Amino acid sequence: MVERADVSLIIPCYNVADYLPEFLKSLSEQDFRDRATELIFVDDGSTDDGSVLIRDWIDDHSDVPARLLRQPNGGLAAARNAGLAVARGSWVTFPDPDDVLGEDYLTRLLGFLRSAAADGVALVCARVVILDDATGELTDTHPLRYRFGDGPEPELVSARERPDRIHLQAASACYRLDRLRSAGLEFDGRVQPNYEDGQLTARYLWTETDPVIAFLPGVEYRYRRRADGSSLVQTSWRQTGRYTDVIEYGYLTVARELAARHGAVPRWAQLQVLYDLFFTFREDERPHAASGRLDAATTERFHTLVGRLRPYLDDWLIDGYDLTWTSDRMRQALLHGYRAEPYRPDEVRLHRLDAERRMGLIRYYFTGPEPAEELRYDGRPIEPRHAKTRAVRYLDRTLLRERLIWVPLLGELELGLDGRPRPIRLGPPDRNRYATDPDLLRKRIAKATQPAPIAAPPPEPEGRPGEAIKHAKALARLALRSLSLSKGKPERSLSLSKGKARTGLVLRQAQDTDIDTVGELKWRAASEEAVATYGECWLFVDRDVQAQDNAEHLYRYVRHERPEINAWFVLRADSPDWARLQADGFRLIDFGSDEHTVALLNCRHLLSSQADHYISRPLDTAVYGKPRWRFTFLQHGVMQDDLSRWLNSKPIQTFVTSARPEFAAITGDGTAWNFTTKEVRLTGMPRHDALLAKAARSTDRPALVIMPTWRRWLLGPDTEDGNDRPSVPGFWDSEYARRWTELVTDPGLAETARAAGAPLVFVPHPNLRRYFTGVVPWPDRVQVYDYAGHDLQDVIARAALLITDYSSISAEAAYLERPVLYYQFDREAFYGGEHLGRSGGQLPEALRFGPVLDTAADVLAAVRATAARGFAAEPEYLDRMRAAFPHRDGGCCERVIEAVRASRRPAADDEIFRPVPAGGEVA
DSSP: OOSOEEEEEEEEESSOTTTHHHHHHHHHTSOOTTOOEEEEEEEESOSSSHHHHHHHHHHHTTTSOEEEEEEOOOOHHHHHHHHHHHOOEEEEEOOOTTSEEOTTHHHHHHHHHTSGGGTTOOEEEEEEEEEETTTOOEEOOOTTGGGSOSSSSOEEEETTTOTTOOOOOGGGEEEEHHHHHHTTOOOOTTSOSSOHHHHHHHHHHTTSSSOEEEEEEEEEEEEEEOTTSOSHHHHGGGSGGGGTHIIIIIIIHHHHHHHHHHSSOOHHHHHHHHHHHHHHHHHHHSTTOGGGGOOHHHHHHHHHHHHHHGGGSOHHHHHTOOSSOOOHHHHHHHHHTTOSSOOOOSOEEEEEEETTTTEEEEEEEEOSSOOOEEEEETTEEEEESSEEEEEEEETTEEEEEEEEEEEEOSSOEEEEETTEEOOEEESSOOOOOSSOOHHHHHHHHHHHHSOOOOOOOOOOOTTOTTOHHHHHHHHHHHHHTTOOGGGTOTTSOOOOOOOOOOOSOOSTTTTTOOHHHHHHHHHHHHSHHHHHHHTTEEEEESBTTBOOSHHHHHHHHHHHHOTTSOEEEEEOTTSTHHHHHHHTTOOEEETTSHHHHHHHHHEEEEEESOOOHHHHSOSOHHHHOSOSSEEEEOOSSOOOSBOHHHHTTSOEEEEEEOSHHHHHHHHSTTSSOOOOTTTEEEOOOHHHHHHHHHHHHOOSOOEEEEOOOOOGGGBOOOOSSSSOOOBOTTGGGSHHHHHHHHHHTOHHHHHHHHHHTOOEEEOOOGGGGGGGSSOOSSOTTEEEOOTTTSOHHHHHHTEEEEEESSOTHHHHHHHTTOOEEEEOSOHHHIIIIISSOBOOSSSTTTTOOSOEEOSHHHHHHHHHHHHHTTSOOOHHHHHHHHHHOOOOSSOHHHHHHHHHHHTTSOOOHHHHEEEOOTTSOOO
């Protein structure tokens, strides 16, 4: 064994046999000829054959100084510490064996460590690139990639002078071994499941007052993002320690120690904590965040610990934080949410303008009691008709509240809070800057000192000689229709957002389309022919691969009752519904085609029952510009859970609802929704008109219908260009399949159905239909229907009883006053963030139209009891059904059309506000 080495690689291993071959291969490709590198593998009680692979590799590379240590499982920190105890290198680093070392990693690293430039350097950092486990693709997308310049040369920075150059990952960093040992530093096993790297790095660096860090762009560490999501980092969000131990033993231990040593926590260490803490806030905002499964004790502990940490974090660092994308909402929640004293803003923002409606949205945050709000319009006190106070919640605690107020635009507006006028600024809040940006200033100086270029005339479109003027006029017409109120043409909604455009196109041709093709599509869209065909069109779409939802029903109504609307239906040409709709005379456009793009560029209204990104944002604004259309969310069903984390970010101008409790929950105060009564309309769903008519004339035998919803974990990841998600293996072995199989194959259920003369019908959710095509391991008496081959409204219209789980299909049965049973055997997983929504508590009770049951035996007993009542709903649930739906008149489609039209009409003053007379009572 080598007496002394330049660098020791300490490699902790626990059940990584699947990834070791690639890691070991990357080691084999390194240069060990001068024996300056020591490898220390630490097998931390693995139960796989990883140690065999390592031993074989060591035997095959006898010229490499390497050894294998084995110990009982003690965790990552214990494994690394075991390696530290025997390391002989001047420097130590801790690569993970599921990652990969880049080409010439050691040669380039040692080249720097041995150079004079390394003298006085405390920490050496390699560039981290992301290795996609599924595709093998390498991308330079790490959040901290900004620390490395474009050139190959190392950059040395003072942590004191450049506190933004933080580093947390021990796997891609080198530490001086003698400094670790002299300071008595090792990894803290209490910091779990991660951040032990960050804790050690902060304590290590601040053993001196001005540590120097070296960033090596040419040394590439390839961090694997596992396709199955099984890495320690990826699974950490499901562990309570991420929300408790990491803060208590990671953030707080460092903050207290450094504050005691230096008088205050150095900015570098504060920013490191903020970087990691804001990831927790960001994770909790995700629709399927694992934090949704935390119990009350854990979330309470999280907030208690953050409250203790908060005094160590400077206000101005939180307010100006910009190392990674962080919303103003997150910054303000941390800035004000842990203080006892109420917060009132110094200014409010006129955040967004709806130029066509002559309205603007004022937003501001506050804590404590609601401010006394005085709004004046042309000197008169007014009360807005569309206003709400929404809760900004993180990990089940309201840290901040936000006022949303739609106000008139064409007069002079004033707003006072608690008796003091507040400045009104235009646009969303910018991050406050507490230092100048040298790069930005250099660019502006360079631009200001350069002579203005002489503009060249636009090139003639290739293959179309003599048509440049014609096309220019067509483009001008398209542009004129897109002018905002500020330009004198009130036909477009003006967005004031300065956020970054979403990268990547979702239409099929757009992901890899070159600029010439995009330009050609724009020319086509502006041509007289395209404008004549698609000008001011309304595009209707359900799913890209399927119809049979609110968009199809509303399209049918428009074609028969509103022929003046230029309506088109969008669907993939290979969908099973294409031929059916074509036979019915639908004007169809192939989803994702060039023609779809041309239609979208002329579109006035985009209407869909879905709000997925490929539907609501079908074109990249960075390439095609700001959309002309307004998006109407027709909904797939009555919303019974809190989907605000998913839908708040969608560009919804008209939000269709059909039940009173649903409307109240979305628009009411105290919820997380950021929609108001301006956007949300209680119209009823378009498909309810047809459902009511079909139920009235149905002559089919009543059926016992079973229609569960899907589970996110039973499908692969979302795709960029459609609703179709890949399968996962082992579906029929999942709890979902086993539980439903147990119910639908129960002989008692079959006997009850037979006695009632009702067939047993099972309808899988469209997202799971792939598992039900072909052989289904159920008796023939269970009729399995498919959305593609059956009209689901016919199924609901004949349902004597509906059995579901969490599906909004229960509202369809309730609309017809049919009994409903909810079979919910996996509530913890479903509502814990692994699916889409979280039970918000505000909807389920008022929209629960039957009993909630845990076992198949309970469901069978309830089915028998319902049959004994002649399949009538219990009085308690019947009352809820009748109270929930105000519109059972066949007029839902017409109300939706009027709401969509109204979304582009200038609003009268009395639609926006009510005057407040001198006495204070609202007129």
